[in-house]
Amino acid sequence: MEPMTLSIILAISMLLMLAVGVWVSLALVGVAVLGLMLSGNEQIGLLFGTSSWGASTAWSLTALPMFIWMGEVLFRTRLSSDLFTGLAPWLGGLPGKLLHVNVLSCGIFAAVSGSSAATAATIGRMTLPELKAQGYSDRMAVGTLAGSGTLGLLIPPSIILIVYGVAAEVSIGRLFIAGALPGLMLVILFMGYTMVWALLHKDEVPWQSKAQVSLAAKLGALRKLLPIMGLIGFVLGSIYAGFTTPTEAAALGVFGALVLAGVTGSLTMDSFKESLLGAVKSSCMIGLILVGAHFLTLAMGFLGIPRALTEWIGTLDLSPFELLIYLTVLFVMLGCFLDGISVVVLTVAVVLPMVQQAGIDLLWFGIYIVLVVEMSQITPPVGFNLFVIQALTGKNILYVARAALPFFLMILVAIVLIYWFPEIVTYLPTTMTQR
Amino acid sequence: DTWHMPTPYGDANLPTKIAYQFADEIRDKTGGQIDITVHSGASLIKHPEIPRAVRTGQVQLGEVFIGVMGNTHPVFKHDNIPFLATSFEESQKLWEAAKPEIEKQLDKEGMKLLYTVPWPAQSLYTKFPVNTLADLEGTKMRAYSPSTSRLADLMNTSPTTVQVPEIPQAFSTGIIDAMITSPSTGANGQAWDYLTHYTDISAWIPKNIVVANKRAFRRLDKDTQEAILTAAANAEQKGWEGVRETARQDTETLAANGIVVSEPSDELMAELEKIGAIMVKEWEAEAPEEIGKILEQYRQ
Amino acid sequence: MSAVREKFYLTSGYLSGACIIAIMLLILGQIVGRFFGFIIPSAEDFAGYSLAASIFFGLAYTLHEGGHIRVTLAIQRLPPRWRRLQEFIVLVFGLALTGFMAWYSWFMVWESYVFEEVTHGYIAMPLWAPQVPLGLGTTALMLAVLDALVSVIKGDLPDYIGAEDEINLEEA
Numbered sequence: 001m002e003p004m005t006l007s008i009i010l011a012i013s014m015l016l017m018l019a020v021g022v023w024v025s026l027a028l029v030g031v032a033v034l035g036l037m038l039s040g041n042e043q044i045g046l047l048f049g050t051s052s053w054g055a056s057t058a059w060s061l062t063a064l065p066m067f068i069w070m071g072e073v074l075f076r077t078r079l080s081s082d083l084f085t086g087l088a089p090w091l092g093g094l095p096g097k098l099l100h101v102n103v104l105s106c107g108i109f110a111a112v113s114g115s116s117a118a119t120a121a122t123i124g125r126m127t128l129p130e131l132k133a134q135g136y137s138d139r140m141a142v143g144t145l146a147g148s149g150t151l152g153l154l155i156p157p158s159i160i161l162i163v164y165g166v167a168a169e170v171s172i173g174r175l176f177i178a179g180a181l182p183g184l185m186l187v188i189l190f191m192g193y194t195m196v197w198a199l200l201h202k203d204e205v206p207w208q209s210k211a212q213v214s215l216a217a218k219l220g221a222l223r224k225l226l227p228i229m230g231l232i233g234f235v236l237g238s239i240y241a242g243f244t245t246p247t248e249a250a251a252l253g254v255f256g257a258l259v260l261a262g263v264t265g266s267l268t269m270d271s272f273k274e275s276l277l278g279a280v281k282s283s284c285m286i287g288l289i290l291v292g293a294h295f296l297t298l299a300m301g302f303l304g305i306p307r308a309l310t311e312w313i314g315t316l317d318l319s320p321f322e323l324l325i326y327l328t329v330l331f332v333m334l335g336c337f338l339d340g341i342s343v344v345v346l347t348v349a350v351v352l353p354m355v356q357q358a359g360i361d362l363l364w365f366g367i368y369i370v371l372v373v374e375m376s377q378i379t380p381p382v383g384f385n386l387f388v389i390q391a392l393t394g395k396n397i398l399y400v401a402r403a404a405l406p407f408f409l410m411i412l413v414a415i416v417l418i419y420w421f422p423e424i425v426t427y428l429p430t431t432m433t434q435r
Numbered sequence: 436d437t438w439h440m441p442t443p444y445g446d447a448n449l450p451t452k453i454a455y456q457f458a459d460e461i462r463d464k465t466g467g468q469i470d471i472t473v474h475s476g477a478s479l480i481k482h483p484e485i486p487r488a489v490r491t492g493q494v495q496l497g498e499v500f501i502g503v504m505g506n507t508h509p510v511f512k513h514d515n516i517p518f519l520a521t522s523f524e525e526s527q528k529l530w531e532a533a534k535p536e537i538e539k540q541l542d543k544e545g546m547k548l549l550y551t552v553p554w555p556a557q558s559l560y561t562k563f564p565v566n567t568l569a570d571l572e573g574t575k576m577r578a579y580s581p582s583t584s585r586l587a588d589l590m591n592t593s594p595t596t597v598q599v600p601e602i603p604q605a606f607s608t609g610i611i612d613a614m615i616t617s618p619s620t621g622a623n624g625q626a627w628d629y630l631t632h633y634t635d636i637s638a639w640i641p642k643n644i645v646v647a648n649k650r651a652f653r654r655l656d657k658d659t660q661e662a663i664l665t666a667a668a669n670a671e672q673k674g675w676e677g678v679r680e681t682a683r684q685d686t687e688t689l690a691a692n693g694i695v696v697s698e699p700s701d702e703l704m705a706e707l708e709k710i711g712a713i714m715v716k717e718w719e720a721e722a723p724e725e726i727g728k729i730l731e732q733y734r735q
Numbered sequence: 736m737s738a739v740r741e742k743f744y745l746t747s748g749y750l751s752g753a754c755i756i757a758i759m760l761l762i763l764g765q766i767v768g769r770f771f772g773f774i775i776p777s778a779e780d781f782a783g784y785s786l787a788a789s790i791f792f793g794l795a796y797t798l799h800e801g802g803h804i805r806v807t808l809a810i811q812r813l814p815p816r817w818r819r820l821q822e823f824i825v826l827v828f829g830l831a832l833t834g835f836m837a838w839y840s841w842f843m844v845w846e847s848y849v850f851e852e853v854t855h856g857y858i859a860m861p862l863w864a865p866q867v868p869l870g871l872g873t874t875a876l877m878l879a880v881l882d883a884l885v886s887v888i889k890g891d892l893p894d895y896i897g898a899e900d901e902i903n904l905e906e907a
């Protein structure tokens with residue numbers, strides 16, 4: 001069967017399954033089985049075994065349940081509301097006020113976590129209930145979280161940069177440093193959009209007294225942030241002091257959160273159990289989706305659909321600029337149905353030679369690819385940040401996706417910006433060579 | 436028929452380049468009857484799962500780092516024993532000696548050996564010059580297997596496990612101070628970002644092997660089998676030739692980027708060879724019969 | 736009967752939780768070990784196996800609690816009769832898929848056992864042992880789907896729908 005016909009059949013059956021209410025994880029497994037059946041594969045069951053064993057035992061994934069559990073623990077302490085009381089006097093003057101807590105905390109937490117879903121889950125667990133309680137627009141609370149959760153991928157450490165670095169043989173250390181400035185730029189873009197939105201929707205941001213908050217009061221409020229800043233500082237510090245690797249740091253984070261909860265007296269046997277079962281619920285949900293996504297990725301590898309599409313782009317004889325536009329469209333389309341890392345894994349062998357031939361710097365391309373993968377985290381039907389937020393709020397994936405759309409566009413703006421000003425990516429790594 | 440061939444490493448690596456040429460040659464020789472799709476960089480099947488996928492016929496053939504099968508039978512460790520075979524000539528001789536045992540073990544597992552591709556020799560990377568073993572004493576050396584751990588012990592360093600992608604950060608932050616790996620790994624990972632010295636101790640020469648599912652291979656007619664085996668022999672030859680060039684280029688890349696590349700001192704080599712002798716004995720004790728045969732053949 | 740079911744789901748949840756704790760302890764052990772200069776052999780491998788176990792053990796609990804994600808936008812608007820039919824179709828399909836998953840997970844365990852496969856990491860152990868949780872977990876998931884299917888056939892809506900319908904933030 002033609003790759004084109006095949007991909008249309010598979011996309012339609014996926015949408016159909018999702019529409020009638022099949023769970024996302026099972027729909028992924030179902031589409032994979034269907035695809036392999038249509039290609040006449042006779043080892044579908046064995047392949048399922050191989051792929052789910054490989055997907056569920058990956059060392060780098062062990063950080064995910066750790067961070068999710070950390071969020072569950074912190075949510076049950078006073079720390080999450082302290083996060084708001086501590087930041088409120090500082091952000092009160094900014095249009096959008098506490099909505100910026102989502103962006104800023106995700107940006108900071110991204111320096112500890114390598115994954116987008118873990119960032120959204122950990123921060124969202126603390127911020128969403130509080131934002132709702134304070135009367136902020138649901139849609140904007142969800143949107144800022146969905147968007148800024150993706151910072152976990154761009155700000156080092158980052159799982160996707162490791163995957164790309166290994167595949168493209170680009171130094172992972174350089175990629176990590178290259179991600180820092182674009183990450184900062186994305187934080188600014190997200191906060192900028194939030195401010196513009198807040199100025200246009202004054203009625204959807206809770207009213208606060210205009211009275212000037214004194215500096216003393218501001219500094220006093222900062223004290224509330226000490227425990228949580230201490231925790232993040234402790235985890236970051238242990239990475240940079242060489243006690244742990246980034247993957248291991250997650251275990252240190254949850255341990256630290258448990259200690260904090262214990263010291264502040266918010267840890268009872270019941271809250272411990274609740275936090276653990278909460279972590280089970282989220283990490284099993286994500287885990288099974290990852291197993292399904294991995295199986296679908298394997299099926300796609302056998303069917304050769306992503307490869308065929310990419311090879312077709314290769315035959316078009318495009319200028320570097322056109323090539324990037326085509327690749328962006330392709331990646332966004334694939335990213336709707338596959339998880340971002342799979343898109344990279346499946347296409348990199350065909351894409352990299354094309355990119356090199358077009359004279360595009362592989363380091364720059366790594367950051368470009370992360371931005372595109374970030375977009376795929378918030379596009380339906382398969383977008384991990386959407387799943388995480390649906391699990392946190394019960395809001396439908398499509399609702400969350402619509403809320404995240406402006407942030408999707410902001411990432412697109414970021415791609416345009418790094419295209420025009422490649423120095424945003426390449427400046428810091430070049431300073432590294434000259435030492 | 437379309438055959439699927441998962442390989443563990445990315446396209447820039449010699450073994451993967453050879454895999455593509457191998458596939459092309461077979462496509463030509465069989466008039467497109469056997470059309471092999473190479474899935475590089477573990478994009479289809481993750482590395483540790485590749486032997487099993489080939490054995491059970493999930494894919495028709497695949498490539499694997501021999502050391503990954505080390506727990507299956509000690510003969511699969513023959514190319515991971517330090518200071519047993521340190522030049523490509525010795526390594527080729529060791530391979531000829533080990534091949535019958537390897538083929539026998541693979542056959543038991545339902546796999547047919549097609550060809551091997553060597554990696555450049557594994558040497559010592561550090562953040563300081565190393566003239567004798569005393570310079571390494573008490574440092575933390577990367578270990579990823581029982582034998583690298585044992586080697587670190589015998590070198591009076593503390594073995595420390597770090598996963599491959601985390602190596603740069605581990606060096607920068609001091610989780611590890613030393614590692615033993617090939618010049619290619621260092622050049623591809625831009626090791627000059629995080630370390631300074633490369634001492635060419637050539638501890639061992641590891642290899643990949645490409646294996647086919649036995650049943651899938653047997654089902655082919657004689658001519659097709661012949662075509663595949665000829666292509667395999669060509670691939671193996673390309674490997675032994677290509678690796679010398681790769682090793683030279685990658686070592687040059689290291690030096691060009693400011694890493695101090697040096698030959699080991701006689702004293703260091705004497706110390707290391709003593710350690711090597713101990714480890715060969717320990718390896719032989721794991722399966723005296725098969726390994727004894729390999730060693731006897733190799734030392735002739 | 737209902738008490739047995741509750742126990743079944745809670746066991747699934749707590750087994751998964753125990754594996755999450757195991758991951759934390761293994762990694763903490765590794766960090767401490769490195770600090771004092773000893774290796775916990777295969778800590779990464781065992782953390783990986785615990786991860787697999789935690790994912791699969793908890794599947795049934797997660798389904799029961801409405802934790803698995805799906806798109807409910809369209810189906811929520813269906814009239815009750817149609818809604819039951821829709822859940823019935825989804826659950827029959829789900830039973831077939833989870834049955835497939837359970838069967839082949841056990842098949843993988845059996846194959847590893849028969850061929851005496853060993854793990855490839857630092858410590859060589861029989862591969863079937865860490866794979867057993869995949870078989871148990873997918874089987875439990877299948878039973879959970881069957882449980883829901885039975886309640887739909889009896890004329891009720893399955894338990895997970897209650898959890899899904901809490902549209903608002905849990906603690907608000």
Ligand code: NA
Pocket residue numbers: 109110111112113114115151152153154155156157158
């Ligand atoms: Na990050």
Ligand code: NA
Pocket residue numbers: 335336337338375376377378379380381382383384
């Ligand atoms: Na998506």
